[in-house]
Amino acid sequence: MSEYIIKNGHVFDATQGIKGDKKDICVKDGKIVDKVGSSAKVIDAKDKTVMAGALEVHAHVAGPKVNAGRWYRPEDKHFDSHKKPGITRIEGGKSIPTVFKTGYEYARLGFTFAMEAAMPPLYARHVHEEIHDTPIIDEAALPVFGNNWFVMEYIKNNEIENTAAYIAWILRQTKGYGIKCVNPGGTEAWAWGLNCLTIHDQVPYFEITPAEIITGLIKANEYLGLPHSFHIHQNDLGNPGNYKTTIDSLKLAEGIKATNNFGREQVMHSTHLQFHAYKGTNWGDFESGAKEVMDYVNKQKNLTIDTGNVTLDETTTMTADGPFEHHLHGLNHLKWFNVDVELETAAGIVPFIYDPNNAVFASQWAVGLEIALYAKDPMRCFITTDHPNAGPFTRYPRVYSWLMSKKVRDERLNTFKKADKVIAATNLANIDREITLYELSQMTRAGPAKCLGLSKDYGGLKPGMNADIAIYNINPDKFPSSGAEIEKAFANVAYLFKDGKICVEGGKVVDMGKKNTFWVDAKVPENKQVMHDIREKFLRYYSVNEANYPVPESYAPHQHIISVDATTKA
Amino acid sequence: MNTVTLTVKKQPELYLECENANPDAFAGKKAADIAKLGAYQGKEISTLGDFFTITGEAGATAADTKIIVNGDCTKMKYLGAKMTAGEMIVNSACDMYTGSWMKGGKLTVNGDVHSFCGLAMAGGEFTINGNAGNYLGAAYRGDWRGMSGGVLRVKGNAGSDVASFMIGGTLIVEGDVDIHLGTHMEGGTIILKGNANRRVGGQLVKGEIYVFGKINVMMPGYKPVGEKEMEVDGTKAMFTDFIGDLGERHPKRKGEVVWGHIYMKN
Numbered sequence: 001m002s003e004y005i006i007k008n009g010h011v012f013d014a015t016q017g018i019k020g021d022k023k024d025i026c027v028k029d030g031k032i033v034d035k036v037g038s039s040a041k042v043i044d045a046k047d048k049t050v051m052a053g054a055l056e057v058h059a060h061v062a063g064p065k066v067n068a069g070r071w072y073r074p075e076d077k078h079f080d081s082h083k084k085p086g087i088t089r090i091e092g093g094k095s096i097p098t099v100f101k102t103g104y105e106y107a108r109l110g111f112t113f114a115m116e117a118a119m120p121p122l123y124a125r126h127v128h129e130e131i132h133d134t135p136i137i138d139e140a141a142l143p144v145f146g147n148n149w150f151v152m153e154y155i156k157n158n159e160i161e162n163t164a165a166y167i168a169w170i171l172r173q174t175k176g177y178g179i180k181c182v183n184p185g186g187t188e189a190w191a192w193g194l195n196c197l198t199i200h201d202q203v204p205y206f207e208i209t210p211a212e213i214i215t216g217l218i219k220a221n222e223y224l225g226l227p228h229s230f231h232i233h234q235n236d237l238g239n240p241g242n243y244k245t246t247i248d249s250l251k252l253a254e255g256i257k258a259t260n261n262f263g264r265e266q267v268m269h270s271t272h273l274q275f276h277a278y279k280g281t282n283w284g285d286f287e288s289g290a291k292e293v294m295d296y297v298n299k300q301k302n303l304t305i306d307t308g309n310v311t312l313d314e315t316t317t318m319t320a321d322g323p324f325e326h327h328l329h330g331l332n333h334l335k336w337f338n339v340d341v342e343l344e345t346a347a348g349i350v351p352f353i354y355d356p357n358n359a360v361f362a363s364q365w366a367v368g369l370e371i372a373l374y375a376k377d378p379m380r381c382f383i384t385t386d387h388p389n390a391g392p393f394t395r396y397p398r399v400y401s402w403l404m405s406k407k408v409r410d411e412r413l414n415t416f417k418k419a420d421k422v423i424a425a426t427n428l429a430n431i432d433r434e435i436t437l438y439e440l441s442q443m444t445r446a447g448p449a450k451c452l453g454l455s456k457d458y459g460g461l462k463p464g465m466n467a468d469i470a471i472y473n474i475n476p477d478k479f480p481s482s483g484a485e486i487e488k489a490f491a492n493v494a495y496l497f498k499d500g501k502i503c504v505e506g507g508k509v510v511d512m513g514k515k516n517t518f519w520v521d522a523k524v525p526e527n528k529q530v531m532h533d534i535r536e537k538f539l540r541y542y543s544v545n546e547a548n549y550p551v552p553e554s555y556a557p558h559q560h561i562i563s564v565d566a567t568t569k570a
Numbered sequence: 571m572n573t574v575t576l577t578v579k580k581q582p583e584l585y586l587e588c589e590n591a592n593p594d595a596f597a598g599k600k601a602a603d604i605a606k607l608g609a610y611q612g613k614e615i616s617t618l619g620d621f622f623t624i625t626g627e628a629g630a631t632a633a634d635t636k637i638i639v640n641g642d643c644t645k646m647k648y649l650g651a652k653m654t655a656g657e658m659i660v661n662s663a664c665d666m667y668t669g670s671w672m673k674g675g676k677l678t679v680n681g682d683v684h685s686f687c688g689l690a691m692a693g694g695e696f697t698i699n700g701n702a703g704n705y706l707g708a709a710y711r712g713d714w715r716g717m718s719g720g721v722l723r724v725k726g727n728a729g730s731d732v733a734s735f736m737i738g739g740t741l742i743v744e745g746d747v748d749i750h751l752g753t754h755m756e757g758g759t760i761i762l763k764g765n766a767n768r769r770v771g772g773q774l775v776k777g778e779i780y781v782f783g784k785i786n787v788m789m790p791g792y793k794p795v796g797e798k799e800m801e802v803d804g805t806k807a808m809f810t811d812f813i814g815d816l817g818e819r820h821p822k823r824k825g826e827v828v829w830g831h832i833y834m835k836n
């Protein structure tokens with residue numbers, strides 16, 4: 001494999017504490033090395049910013065729910081489907097792009113890893129088919145457990161070992177990466193026409209509360225010592241006054257210590273926090289609760305969060321939180337899609353227009369930015385748009401421009417039709433902080449890598465790490481002042497190296513790279529009880545056969561397996 | 571007003587998507603620059619110059635530009651799509667999406683058009699001196715935003731699903747239409763001079779449909795509520811007013827229910 005040396009670039013790397021110093025980066029055999037031979041190809045990065053490849057910690061980019069969104073919203077791709085010259089295929093879709101566009105766009109933005117945030121275990125094959133078809137970027141998927149019958153039954157009886165054994169079995173069957181939990185208990189309660197809006201609401205029939213599910217899953221996660229922590233979309237998403245429920249559920253992690261061999265420190269990752277940080281009692285007196293929530297997060301070292309920034313676009317919301325999507329359909333009366341996944345979870349989809357002329361949507365935009373700006377530790381706060389729920393991931397450059405420049409942010413804030421109302425309902429106008437390039441490298445590289453348990457290979461430019469490198473046309477000494485310039489610079493990398501290969505050059509995809517699917521193989525002591533329960537549930541309830549349930553090897557031909565061993569715990 | 575003339579010199583093998591054949595894309599360009607504008611044939615990118623002989627020069631703005639298209643355009647899609655101002659005359663029959671998402675200006679087609687023409691039109695004047703296909707002035711597949719403004723007039727007949735999801739503007743068909751006229755309509759005016767097949771005004775919430783001819787089978791929910799003399803598109807006549815079984819509470823006037831109407835000429 002060819003050798004490269006990247007010269008004269010301004011390097012930002014949180015793993016080594018490099019803050020824009022000029023440093024040469026050497027690449028050999030897909031890894032970053034100390035030095036290379038004289039025949040190495042020189043890449044001149046003069047007046048450019050060099051960072052590690054970015055990691056997406058939460059996005060909906062592959063699987064049956066994303067695909068359902070694609071086929072039921074043909075209008076989303078109508079004016080956004082084109083073939084660009086070169087080796088790429090036709091790129092279609094805006095809020096729900098095709099798998100090809102997903103891969104290309106992430107690469108152009110400087111990303112090399114993306115986490116599919118909700119995989120229904122029953123439809124894991126579809127998720128892996130789409131992951132396999134997404135070019136360039138490495139991917140993994142989190143199976144959803146928050147409304148799973150097995151999990152609820154075991155946790156109700158306080159059987160953490162059995163819960164962990166079941167989770168380990170599912171991870172192996174679905175080639176999953178960790179534990180995702182969406183509206184714990186609420187989605188199952190919806191099958192009875194109910195929802196769980198606080199963490200102490202009982203789930204009908206199972207007689208368990210969301211609080212018990214959350215605590216049980218955190219314990220099971222640490223019992224197994226998985227690379228990623230418990231990953232939660234909390235109860236009562238998107239409702240005014242929900243910040244109390246959010247803090248209540250974050251408090252459940254208090255006193256629990258992370259046990260793993262991957263350098264991860266958090267025990268709970270709370271996703272798209274923007275949707276969970278609202279004060280007020282209705283949409284009329286709606287206010288930002290970002291400060292309250294972030295004050296707690298800043299204090300509590302064993303938590304990480306991501307923002308879920310609203311980008312003020314027309315988008316498509318899709319989540320395993322079935323009751324919430326029904327509620328959303330009631331608000332905007334647009335077409336609604338819903339499906340129940342037997343024994344496991346559910347999903348809903350509704351198109352959504354975040355109209356900047358509407359005070360509520362503009363306030364949601366402000367809340368998302370506040371969350372990132374209130375974060376004291378950028379290693380624990382990551383930037384996402386919960387793609388495509390708060391906006392498409394292709395809008396990351398715009399989100400960066402709002403976070404990195406108070407001028408750009410205030411321009412947007414003050415030109416809202418209902419600016420007075422938005423300024424009164426949020427604190428954004430009083431925040432002067434501007435995220436620096438170094439902090440950005442923490443929020444999008446080193447932080448997510450550590451949170452996902454991938455800090456050995458990802459998120460930095462230390463020798464020995466994967467040669468995933470993004471070079472942007474940004475001169476830190478002359479940082480662009482207009483929003484459009486910042487956006488342009490982040491939207492198209494000058495170069496993207498993936499595993500030591502140049503995949504994007506001057507914003508153009510030149511190589512499809514070699515993508516990997518990551519999954520976690522957790523070894524647990526033999527558990528006859530759990531295997532018996534699984535067999536019984538398949539015989540009694542599932543519409544598929546147990547033998548047809550696992551994802552075959554051929555679905556993930558380029559797999560990277562992370563092994564964890566919990567057999568000694570017994 | 572400057573005039574640009576496009577004459578078809580080569581027929582595309584597949585269909586040509588002329589998304590750039592409108593006054594807005596031409597504005598400020600000379601013939602040579604217009605020839606370089608892109609057009610898709612399948613997934614292959616070609617240029618307008620590959621298929622048209624282009625003469626003349628566009629005005630500085632779209633409003634200052636007039637486009638005349640000659641030759642056989644039956645394989646050309648998207649002519650005049652998304653235009654916001656200016657004038658365009660197509661002296662041929664043309665394919666799908668002609669005048670779709672049009673926002674302003676004047677578009678005239680001297681021939682028949684295929685389906686999806688005047689799709690989600692928001693303004694301007696679109697006249698078809700021929701017949702139109704299905705989904706005239708409707709919403710794009712899956713979309714919920716149909717024609718919202720402007721005037722669309724068809725001299726001949728139109729197909730099925732005309733003006734579905736219409737929310738504003740005026741659509742006039744001087745001939746007959748097939749099934750599903752004005753489905754999911756939430757505003758605007760449809761004037762049908764000829765006859766309609768079944769299912770006129772299904773899910774009609776707001777807006778008016780005037781029918782001069784006959785409706786083959788009236789939807790079961792509709793009932794006559796009175797008679798009125800009105801002048802519609804220059805013709806004064808007595809109409810019977812029908813309302814359906816679907817109304818909507820008026821958002822501003824509390825408690826009052828707004829109905830969609832079908833007016834049948836006596």
